[in-house]
Amino acid sequence: MYNPFDEPIIICLRCTDKFKRGDLCFYEINGNGDYVITSIDYSGSRCSYISRKAFNNNFISIDDHIVLKLCKEFSRRTIFLKPKMKSKIKKFTFDFEHFYEKDLIRIQSEVLIYLVEIQDEELLLQFSTDIIYTLNTLIELYQQRDDIDYGLEITKASKVFKEINAYCLPLQDEANEQSTNIKNEKLKSIMDKHNLNMKSTLQKIKELNEL
Numbered sequence: 001m002y003n004p005f006d007e008p009i010i011i012c013l014r015c016t017d018k019f020k021r022g023d024l025c026f027y028e029i030n031g032n033g034d035y036v037i038t039s040i041d042y043s044g045s046r047c048s049y050i051s052r053k054a055f056n057n058n059f060i061s062i063d064d065h066i067v068l069k070l071c072k073e074f075s076r077r078t079i080f081l082k083p084k085m086k087s088k089i090k091k092f093t094f095d096f097e098h099f100y101e102k103d104l105i106r107i108q109s110e111v112l113i114y115l116v117e118i119q120d121e122e123l124l125l126q127f128s129t130d131i132i133y134t135l136n137t138l139i140e141l142y143q144q145r146d147d148i149d150y151g152l153e154i155t156k157a158s159k160v161f162k163e164i165n166a167y168c169l170p171l172q173d174e175a176n177e178q179s180t181n182i183k184n185e186k187l188k189s190i191m192d193k194h195n196l197n198m199k200s201t202l203q204k205i206k207e208l209n210e211l
Contacts, residue, residue, distance in 0.1 A: 010059040018048040022109040065095040069121045070128035094135040106154050114161035123168040
């Protein structure tokens with residue numbers, strides 16, 4: 001672990017005045033409720049005070065491992081002894097805890113960022129085989145990092161997940177927008193009824209006072 005202080009690690013998803021996409025940071029909440037964002041290099045010039053809304057819009061938590069719900073295919077023999085492919089959805093943990101700091105930072109900022117940004121598990125499921133293979137290979141090849149160009153392997157993995165992200169994110173944003181619109185329509189209907197009830201109640205009370 002390269003974070004000896006066990007502070008929460010976050011990654012920047014959208015550029016701000018002090019941070020760019022992929023920057024890793026620590027954060028804490030001060031007495032005023034502001035989120036104090038500090039670069040992992042503890043650079044004083046890379047510190048920002050932002051609101052909770054800005055924090056939620058621009059940053060997301062990231063760790064030295066990632067847990068994903070993916071689909072795993074396996075073969076099962078039938079009563080006729082012929083293998084039949086089955087699939088099962090389960091949680092997979094991909095652990096980078098024992099990686100050196102410089103490699104872990106690259107993996108978090110160039111590889112995992114594209115996965116943690118996708119919150120819709122259903123979208124990731126269709127890429128299960130590619131995700132499992134790419135992350136497992138990245139972990140396994142670390143054993144031979146002195147004999148290969150491991151930086152190039154990180155770049156390859158980054159390109160794969162960047163493409164997956166480019167496919168999934170617009171669909172996720174569209175689904176979120178539709179959900180928000182439905183929520184707003186329901187809320188408007190509720191508030192319209194509420195306002196009518198309040199108006200009717202007020203009118204009844206006025207009539208009572210006029211008696």
